[in-house]
Amino acid sequence: MFSVIVNKISMMIGGEAGAGITRSGFLFAKACLRGGLHVFGTNDYQSLIRGGHNFYIARADSEEIYSQADTIDLLLALNKETILLHKDELVQNGGIVYDEEESTLTEGELGRKDLKLFTVPLTATVKELGGTPIMRNTVALGATTALLTYDLDILNEVMRDTFKPKVAEINVKAAKKGYDYAREKYASEFDYRLERTTPNGKRKIFLTGSEAVGLGCIRAGCKFYAGYPMTPATPVHHFLAQLDREYGMIVMQAESEIAAINMTAGASFAGVRAMTATSGGGFCLMSEGLGMTGMTETPIVVMVAQRHGPSTGLPTYSCQADLRFTIHASQGEFPRIVIAPGDVEECFYKTMDAFNLAEKFQIPAILLTDKYLAESHGAPEFFDQDRIGINRGRLMTNDEYADEEEYKRHKLTEDGVSPRAVPGMKGAIVRTNADEHNESGYTTEDSELTTRMADKRFKKLDTLVRNLESYETTKLYGSDEAEVTIIGWGSTKGPIREAMKLLGKERQNVNYLQIMYLNPFPAAKVRRILKSTTKTIVVENNKTSQLSSLIREHLLTAVDHKILKYDGRPFNPGELSRRIMEVL
């Protein structure tokens, strides 16, 4: 290969846990973003703190990208294991940056001769600077910048914005050392280049799905968060905990997920927007509390970041196997909403939707994400903070209840939604009850009232379904006349959109339907879209194709093909496009 590839790179950095892998990948991707490129970043780590193997893939491109690629162009290997594990993912003539003193490679071990080996004295450089071992990454990033003939100033700027001044300066020095070394030794040897381009005017931000959920939560006016640490939901907690003082919130670590959801319900009952987040195992513990919020009509938002299961499964890997669980969790029947954002941008807007809908209908709203979405970095456009306003439904915000009639928390109304006072309001006694209750919240066992109260709660569902007609509950990508429709939900969005790019001339005939609101299921919309389709392909990260079963339940039709993956890893675009081609 002799041609030079400009502004199209898939870079992997790998090493032991605790070596700052994700941070380095983040710095690289952000430097690319600042240079005007489209970027995506995703990490892969094991359930341990030191040792083991972690990696981060940062991809940058002059065209829009939505996920990682199948292959790597450049590997930054902080240990030998990284090289041995990933050498076969490297493209023809791909490059490896590593420290020869630490990773002595024999040709036999490498097994291929095309790779370009860029040895850089990572450890020696750090020692010379009197830095900590974690700075080896920065030396490697500096060297990478030189290999790609990119602008070191951008990397420096990103580091200065990310680190505290003292830390930033020593890292800037380390990057410069790596840069100078590689530029001198390997000038123009690598086929890949990055160039600063002019972005198309739109400001972009670089963040994870978790951070977007956190931002949505703050912007939605949430004032209370309680959670118990569980991967991959914890980053939302970390994000909010840093900011609670600034935003007048209480962010607290509960003693368990059971406590967390009950605290959340308590705070909401007292009148503030409240949220909790967890993963499948924690959500199991929350199930009873979730039902209580349904019965007591207490609006809460629960983010469930799915990970591989059942049980502890692969704690740090992704999965989409909790769709049915979130739709059905807890005993009895009550309305709830389940929303699955598909990318970082949707994480923000859908979180705001979740708070509004929860309060408008006084029901629990579940935001369903997964490890891949929660921890991957995307670069959406600067969020439009005013796109979604705040709607608190029938919440009464006066300090005093002035009506002559006694206040009834569960008053029967035409649409099922009762006026909502909160305790502390003068003149109103606010009483609710996890037992079946009458309008005033007193326990009842009366048969007629039991039926009426269940009907009341489900009237809210009817109202919600009508209300959702004006929401973007689904998105269609590609021609609406295409004969083949790929159907997915949640984080498969990125890989599906990438895979569609790879379908060649078949591309014209394939569209992609993303279902964002899974419960209540937007049956009418989905039916309308599928009307002109002759072949449906469901793509999911689970074993039993839970979305297919939902489609069958609500549309009374079977999907034609299911493409499933349940090894904890997201689909890669090439892999997915091949599997799509097989069934086209």
Add this chain to the structure above:
Amino acid sequence: MVTLEDLKTPKKNTWCPGCGNFGILMAFKKALIQLGLERDQVVLVSGIGCHGKMVNYVNVNGFHGIHGRTLPLATGIKLANPNLTVVCFAGDADCYDEGWGHFSHAIRRNIDITLIVHNNMVLGLTTGQTTATSQKGFRTKSTPFGSIPPALNPIAHALVSNGTFVGRGYSGDMMSLTGLMAEAIKHRGFAFLDVFQPCVTFNYLNTYDWFKERVYKLEEEGHDYTDRQKAIKKSFQWKDHIPVGVFYKEERSTYLDGLPHVKNQALTKIPMEKVAITSLLESMI
């Protein structure tokens, strides 16, 4: 000023005649009157069990939650609006079995709420099974040959968990119980009151007579409630001589004191519309 009449509800009481809960119910109402609290500023949280019906019998704000979870529910309510007086009622099974984990943490956090446990040493509403405070050897439908482990000691536990108000009452002495409840509610911090409450239907052992023979008041012995070590010693008194009253009391910073940005301000009063996140977004460019 609130009256007994104001606190009445239209709900018919369904506790067994002679139930120890009646003493707790009346003491609570009287304590509210004594403290001059307004009905709409008090939140009563209850769990599941006979005690849970308290929500039906006192006309104040109420949340009848699920089994064992009164404390986290009350925690959320209080943190969201510290101006409310939050009183949590739980049963012995509710708090010491199902909700034991929350008990320790609520004590540790020292949030300004009150926990009153209706301790009848038996599960009543499920028709008589053993609980964490049932005496060793106590025979029930679930333990026909007698409860095997010894009973938990919630008072000792609260004391070693650094509780700032640890007391025990007896529903057979409604006057003293009223005073204790008022003191507990007034306490700035987490106040815990375990209340002996005879179950006349399912507890054949710990009856009114049984308590009458054993219960004595700590104050009558001149107990120094500022001395935790002495309180711990007292908490192990059982068998023939069982103390009631305040075991231990101290003022200590509360959980909210550790949150200077919201200290005693209702979160409901913090503006929640148009929260500015522009600088956060800009930091992500």
